[in-house]
Structures are given as C-alpha cells and as structure tokens.
Amino acid sequence: MKMVVAPAPSDEELALALQAAVAAPDHGNLTPWRFKLIRGENIQKFADLGITIRQRSDNPFPEEKVAASRQWLSEVPLIIAVACHIDYSNTKIPESERMLSAGCAVMNMMNALNALGYGTFWSTGIATYDDEFQAALGFDSLDYRFMGFLAVGTPKVAIPKKERKSYTEFVEEWTGK
Ligand SMILES: Cc1cc2nc3c(=O)[nH]c(=O)nc-3n(C[C@H](O)[C@H](O)[C@H](O)COP(=O)(O)O)c2cc1C
Structure with missing residues (x-):
C-alpha cells in the first residue's frame, strides 16, 4: 500500500x-540487516535530498513526477531505509545470501506491521541507486548494499483485495527422473 x-x-x-x-x-549469524528510521521533519529532508540528487542525474524526473513524489512523501509518517551490511571479515557466506537474509528481515518487518494494521510499501525509487544518496543516509556503497526504503503508515484508503496468480504456476513435483 x-x-x-x-x-x-x-x-x-x-x-x-x-x-x-x-x-x-x-547463515553464519552475520546479522546483515541495517535500518534507518526517518520521521517527522526529517522526511522532508529525505525528500529534498533524494529529489535534488535525482534532478542532477542524467535521468531526472519530469516536473509532474517531482511533484507527485513530494506529495507522496509529505504524507508518509515513517520511512525505514534498509541496507545489507557487507562484513568483509567473513569470506564464506556469499553476498547473495546476505542480501537474501536482509530481504527476509524486511519482509518479517512488513508482515508484522501489516498484521498490526499498518500499510507498507517497499520502494527503490527516487535516488536509491545513487552513491551520494546512499552515503548521505549512512550507507556508503563500500560497506553496504542499499536496498531502498519502506514507507510505513496508516493506509489512506481500504487496502483493495488483489487477484494473485495461482501458486500452481510456480510449483512442480521433482521426482528425480
Ligand atoms: C526491492 C523492491 C523494490 C521495489 N521498488 C519499487 C519502486 O521503486 N516502485 C514501485 O512502484 N514498486 C516497487 N516495488 C514493488 C512494491 O513494493 C509492491 O510490491 C508493488 O507495488 C505491488 O504491490 P503488492 O506487493 O501489494 O502486490 C519494489 C519491491 C521490492 C521488493
């Protein structure tokens, strides 16, 4: 939502x-997940920073997208920026597993918030993939893989029921043949 x-x-x-x-x-008890809580007036700072960096990039938003992003973020009461920490002292657990672990942590958090009645939205928009943005959030790209941010709050409208594909499209029996 x-x-x-x-x-x-x-x-x-x-x-x-x-x-x-x-x-x-x-795997390996690496605790790779990291979260930054952004609330109140700091959300405006987050929006200003992200949009400024995006507009300086070689792929700026059109003006209406800037306005829509500002409008969206002006109503969001909590942002949780998420990252995976790369602990170089461990050479056994591949980065993909650490990223998966951090992703599972995010999903656990989303499920808990959703169960409490809150809406959550995972986004990698605005300036997520820009090094300067990542560093300004405290997730420099040498030590972290920035994974975007969750918008969290009370759903503005009732969450509509969404048709999902049947799980059977993605499952088959393996019999060893
Ligand atoms: C890592 C990640 C990044 C995402 N980034 C965006 C994004 O930037 N913009 C967007 O519209 N949806 C993004 N999504 C998808 C939404 O979070 C959401 O899953 C989608 O809108 C479908 O809604 P639903 O999950 O309620 O079906 C992202 C999902 C993931 C897992």
Whole structure:
C-alpha cells in the first residue's frame, strides 16, 4: 500500500516489527540487516535530498513526477531505509545470501506491521541507486548494499483485495527422473 498517512506505528509497535526483522534466517549469524528510521521533519529532508540528487542525474524526473513524489512523501509518517551490511571479515557466506537474509528481515518487518494494521510499501525509487544518496543516509556503497526504503503508515484508503496468480504456476513435483 503506497499511500500511507499518519498515524505511524507507536514506538512499541515499531519495536515489535523491528524485533521480528531480527528473527530472519541468517547463515553464519552475520546479522546483515541495517535500518534507518526517518520521521517527522526529517522526511522532508529525505525528500529534498533524494529529489535534488535525482534532478542532477542524467535521468531526472519530469516536473509532474517531482511533484507527485513530494506529495507522496509529505504524507508518509515513517520511512525505514534498509541496507545489507557487507562484513568483509567473513569470506564464506556469499553476498547473495546476505542480501537474501536482509530481504527476509524486511519482509518479517512488513508482515508484522501489516498484521498490526499498518500499510507498507517497499520502494527503490527516487535516488536509491545513487552513491551520494546512499552515503548521505549512512550507507556508503563500500560497506553496504542499499536496498531502498519502506514507507510505513496508516493506509489512506481500504487496502483493495488483489487477484494473485495461482501458486500452481510456480510449483512442480521433482521426482528425480
Ligand atoms: C526491492 C523492491 C523494490 C521495489 N521498488 C519499487 C519502486 O521503486 N516502485 C514501485 O512502484 N514498486 C516497487 N516495488 C514493488 C512494491 O513494493 C509492491 O510490491 C508493488 O507495488 C505491488 O504491490 P503488492 O506487493 O501489494 O502486490 C519494489 C519491491 C521490492 C521488493
């Protein structure tokens, strides 16, 4: 649910969701997930930073996309920026597994927030893949893989029921033949 508004989860609810994140499967106990909480007036700073960097890039947004992004973020009460930490001291667990683990942590957190009645939206938009943006959020690209940000809040409208593909399209029996 992209369109979320105040109220954000309480500190107690947020603590529950963040603790759920830490229960993600984690090969080698590397705890690769990292989160930055961005709230209140800092969301405006986040929007300004991301949009400024995006507009300086070789792929700037058209003006209406700038306005739409600003409008969206002006209503979001909580952003959780997410990253995977690369611990170079461990050479056994491949980066792909660390990224998967961090992704599982994010999903655990989303499930917990959704169960508490909040809406969440995982985005890699605006300036997510720009080094300067990542570094400004505290996730320099040498030590972290920035994975985007979650918008969290109360759904602005009732979450519509969405038709999903049948799982049978993605499952088959393996018999060893
Ligand atoms: C890592 C990741 C990044 C995403 N980035 C975007 C994005 O930048 N913009 C977007 O519209 N959806 C993005 N999505 C998809 C949305 O989070 C969401 O899954 C999609 O809108 C479908 O909604 P649903 O999950 O409720 O079916 C991303 C999903 C993932 C897992």
